[in-house]
Amino acid sequence: MQQTQVMFYILQDDKTQKSDATSDNDKNRLFHQACLQAARFYRQNQRIFIYTHDQASAHDIDEMLWAFDANSFVPHNLPGEGTNYGAAVEISWQAPTNRRSVLINLTSTVPNFANKFSHIIDFVPTDETLKQQARVRFSTCRKWGFAVETQPASAVQESVESHS
Amino acid sequence: MTPVEQAFSSSGFLAKIIEGYSPRQPQIDMAVEVATAIEKQSCLIVEAGTGTGKTFAYLIPALLADKKVIVSTGTKNLQEQLFHKDIPLIRKALATNAKIALLKGRANYLCVYRLDQYKHSRGQLDAMSLSDFVNVQKWAVSTTTGDIGELVNVAEGSSVFPYITSTLDNCLAKDCPNYSDCYLIDARKKAIEADVIVVNHHLFFADMALKDTGFGELIPRADVVIFDEAHQIADIASEYFGEAFSTRQLLDLCSDVLKEYRTTLTDVKQLGKAAEKLQRTSQEFRLLFKHDPERGNWREKCKQQQFSQAFLAIKTDLDFLYQVIKLCISRNEAIDNCFDRAVTLLSKYDVMVNTEAFGMSFWYETTRRHVVLHQTPLSVSEKFSAYVASSNAGWIFTSATLAVNEQFKHFSQQLGLENSAQLLLDSPFDYQLQSQLVVPRYLPAANDKGRAAALVNLAKPLIEASKGACFMLFTSYRMMNQVAELLAEDVDNPLLIQGQMGKHKLLSEFVERPDAVLLATASFWEGVDVRGHKLTCVIIDKLPFASPDDPLLQARSEDVKRQGGDPFTEIQLPQAVIALKQGVGRLIRDVSDKGVLVICDDRLVNRPYGEVFLKSLPNMQRSRDLDQAVRFLKQINVSDTNKREL
Numbered sequence: 184m185q186q187t188q189v190m191f192y193i194l195q196d197d198k199t200q201k202s203d204a205t206s207d208n209d210k211n212r213l214f215h216q217a218c219l220q221a222a223r224f225y226r227q228n229q230r231i232f233i234y235t236h237d238q239a240s241a242h243d244i245d246e247m248l249w250a251f252d253a254n255s256f257v258p259h260n261l262p263g264e265g266t267n268y269g270a271a272v273e274i275s276w277q278a279p280t281n282r283r284s285v286l287i288n289l290t291s292t293v294p295n296f297a298n299k300f301s302h303i304i305d306f307v308p309t310d311e312t313l314k315q316q317a318r319v320r321f322s323t324c325r326k327w328g329f330a331v332e333t334q335p336a337s338a339v340q341e342s343v344e345s346h347s
Numbered sequence: 348m349t350p351v352e353q354a355f356s357s358s359g360f361l362a363k364i365i366e367g368y369s370p371r372q373p374q375i376d377m378a379v380e381v382a383t384a385i386e387k388q389s390c391l392i393v394e395a396g397t398g399t400g401k402t403f404a405y406l407i408p409a410l411l412a413d414k415k416v417i418v419s420t421g422t423k424n425l426q427e428q429l430f431h432k433d434i435p436l437i438r439k440a441l442a443t444n445a446k447i448a449l450l451k452g453r454a455n456y457l458c459v460y461r462l463d464q465y466k467h468s469r470g471q472l473d474a475m476s477l478s479d480f481v482n483v484q485k486w487a488v489s490t491t492t493g494d495i496g497e498l499v500n501v502a503e504g505s506s507v508f509p510y511i512t513s514t515l516d517n518c519l520a521k522d523c524p525n526y527s528d529c530y531l532i533d534a535r536k537k538a539i540e541a542d543v544i545v546v547n548h549h550l551f552f553a554d555m556a557l558k559d560t561g562f563g564e565l566i567p568r569a570d571v572v573i574f575d576e577a578h579q580i581a582d583i584a585s586e587y588f589g590e591a592f593s594t595r596q597l598l599d600l601c602s603d604v605l606k607e608y609r610t611t612l613t614d615v616k617q618l619g620k621a622a623e624k625l626q627r628t629s630q631e632f633r634l635l636f637k638h639d640p641e642r643g644n645w646r647e648k649c650k651q652q653q654f655s656q657a658f659l660a661i662k663t664d665l666d667f668l669y670q671v672i673k674l675c676i677s678r679n680e681a682i683d684n685c686f687d688r689a690v691t692l693l694s695k696y697d698v699m700v701n702t703e704a705f706g707m708s709f710w711y712e713t714t715r716r717h718v719v720l721h722q723t724p725l726s727v728s729e730k731f732s733a734y735v736a737s738s739n740a741g742w743i744f745t746s747a748t749l750a751v752n753e754q755f756k757h758f759s760q761q762l763g764l765e766n767s768a769q770l771l772l773d774s775p776f777d778y779q780l781q782s783q784l785v786v787p788r789y790l791p792a793a794n795d796k797g798r799a800a801a802l803v804n805l806a807k808p809l810i811e812a813s814k815g816a817c818f819m820l821f822t823s824y825r826m827m828n829q830v831a832e833l834l835a836e837d838v839d840n841p842l843l844i845q846g847q848m849g850k851h852k853l854l855s856e857f858v859e860r861p862d863a864v865l866l867a868t869a870s871f872w873e874g875v876d877v878r879g880h881k882l883t884c885v886i887i888d889k890l891p892f893a894s895p896d897d898p899l900l901q902a903r904s905e906d907v908k909r910q911g912g913d914p915f916t917e918i919q920l921p922q923a924v925i926a927l928k929q930g931v932g933r934l935i936r937d938v939s940d941k942g943v944l945v946i947c948d949d950r951l952v953n954r955p956y957g958e959v960f961l962k963s964l965p966n967m968q969r970s971r972d973l974d975q976a977v978r979f980l981k982q983i984n985v986s987d988t989n990k991r992e993l
Binding site (some may be wrong): 242245248249250253254256258259260261263264265266269270271 | 649694786788789790930949953954955957961962966968969970971972
């Protein structure tokens with residue numbers, strides 16, 4: 184089997200935001216980045232799995248993708264919705280039930296089914312605790328023999344937006 | 348500045364008659380394009396989103412051009428609005444003396460001859476029909492137009508109307524003793540003399556396809572033809588360029604023949620026998636079909652022996668009746684009319700036998716008592732575009748819903764108008780603020796047993812938040828009735844259900860009772876106009892794709908496949924998109940309107956074609972969370988109450 188490619192996107196501190204709302208903004212930025220990634224891979228005809236910590240987060244992603252600009256429409260489903268085969272993008276807090284090529288990981292650990300994917304997208308948030316968890320995930324991926332790289336998140340946003 | 352631009356300017360005609368008028372660029376853009384099409388005798392397709400002011404944008408250049416204009420619209424109500432409200436206003440503003448006429452279909456005019464006949468021949472009437480009939484008689488002496496729309500004290504669907512109006516079949520035309528005081532002829536004369544004629548699409552295409560005699564002289568005289576609600580015209584045109592043959596026509600003929608036999612032609616015994624025989628075979632033919640009304644493929648049905656035999660029996664008996672009537676020709680007008688009808692029916696019969704005809708769909712539909720066979724052309728584009736090209740007129744096609752995926756391909760291909768000028772104007776409404784589009788999560792599949800209960804559960808909080816003022820629309824009667832039954836147990840709001848009473852009555856009840864919830868099938872929506880807070884929430888059970896069982900759709904799909912296309916993206920999807928756009932237009936009609944559209948079909952979210960819907964619909968605020976919709980609806984009601992208190 185082909186070696187799994189992992190890309191960690193480093194989220195930048197948003198200096199314009201007030202500090203008291205940091206954790207919410209952090210989450211929003213993270214989710215928005217995840218949605219942009221989903222849109223990018225969807226347009227490359229890939230099937231994507233977005234793995235979230237819990238149901239509430241899955242609903243947040245669902246809500247965000249559904250409200251995306253119509254020109255960047257991303258067909259997606261929550262577990263139990265749509266056909267058995269699922270939409271191009273599935274959002275779930277449970278292990279995947281069908282084969283997909285891209286995993287977008289929004290949980291704090293590397294899920295044990297990660298090696299079934301050819302691509303993994305992960306993020307490094309700005310909050311110190313979360314950053315520490317990301318570092319652990321980074322080394323877990325290495326340990327499991329994945330090809331791991333990092334990249335600033337801003338670059339992606341620009342390329343997606345110019346694309347749509 | 349051109350005269351048209353001048354009319355719309357802040358110092359122009361409109362500013363003089365409309366208080367607080369301010370010019371709006373999209374409206375002016377449309378008016379200028381309309382003026383160009385009129386001048387160059389070319390075609391223009393305009394999608395003007397709700398609230399653009401498209402009516403004035405076509406009426407003003409049309410009236411300024413000082414030419415003969417036909418305006419065709421979707422319904423009688425819209426015709427009346429144009430004739431009684433919009434055009435008089437523009438006429439006043441432009442200070443022109445242009446003559447206007449309103450022309451409706453034959454069934455809208457009193458037939459003096461038939462009223463007279465009915466007076467003498469009617470049997471025992473029940474109390475309702477009797478009181479209706481008395482009202483008709485009173486009105487008939489005083490009316491000047493003969494338009495039955497004036498009869499406010501007789502219900503729309505009253506059983507008296509068929510006896511006091513004519514059909515193409517039973518009209519005696521030039522042979523009629525009352526020809527000189529015929530209201531229909533009078534209305535047509537006025538229309539021909541007028542500068543601006545307001546018609547509806549059915550009338551327009553009946554005229555164009557020469558489906559009503561003594562007509563066909565209206566359109567050739569026009570310099571400008573304007574279609575409002577133009578998204579409907581391809582289907583209506585197909586209907587009129589096709590043929591229909593029904594057992595009703597046969598039975599009507601038989602009963603008219605029997606009437607003559609019993610009154611004036613008693614000596615021709617065969618007349619009675621022949622008519623009664625045809626009556627029986629026609630009724631037997633209906634009995635071969637299922638009891639419940641249905642539609643299906645006639646080309647396939649008529650290959651089954653029992654159907655082909657019963658259909659052949661009709662031919663034999665119709666032929667016999669024709670031979671007998673022939674012997675009575677010129678004994679009186681009525682029997683001559685029957686003879687003509689027998690001839691027409693025989694030729695229509697031949698159309699329905701020849702099911703191998705190319706480029707046609709053959710289908711049937713049944714009602715409780717009758718069978719109608721249809722031959723419908725798969726495409727009218729060649730005929731229609733040829734007509735347009737040879738007309739020497741400017742043609743304007745407008746509607747709030749023509750574009751799919753921001754393109755006019757679907758519309759223009761149907762009518763062969765690919766080379767027309769096109770204009771797409773956005774609505775001035777702020778849909779992000781005024782509306783929400785919600786697709787609830789975790790809906791049971793369409794065939795799930797718990798589907799009706801799930802719909803009821805999600806509807807309850809919405810109905811509570813909107814305090815009624817809610818439509819629930821269904822793709823099947825079965826689901827509608829299931830939900831109605833469950834909902835009746837759970838909510839106190841009055842439920843109005845399609846089928847309980849006539850459409851018109853149902854809607855007026857809905858407007859009168861602000862807390863009502865209306866349950867209907869999806870087709871109910873077309874042409875419905877409920878302004879303001881009378882309607883704030885619309886719940887749709889499924890995306891409005893046409894049923895794949897529809898015989899006409901099947902035939903068109905086959906045709907697309909033969910040409911290597913994909914019937915889903917070329918036919919079903921655009922149709923459903925237009926239907927849904929229509930729906931949104933009914934919900935938000937005004938800058939101050941607010942509302943929620945809940946579509947209980949997650950295919951909109953999880954199928955790639957969701958993109959086509961979203962790109963074609965106004966940019967509403969989207970959510971998948973029902974609580975969002977509930978909050979939004981509550982806010983509408985709060986701000987409403989505040990307004991009232993102020």
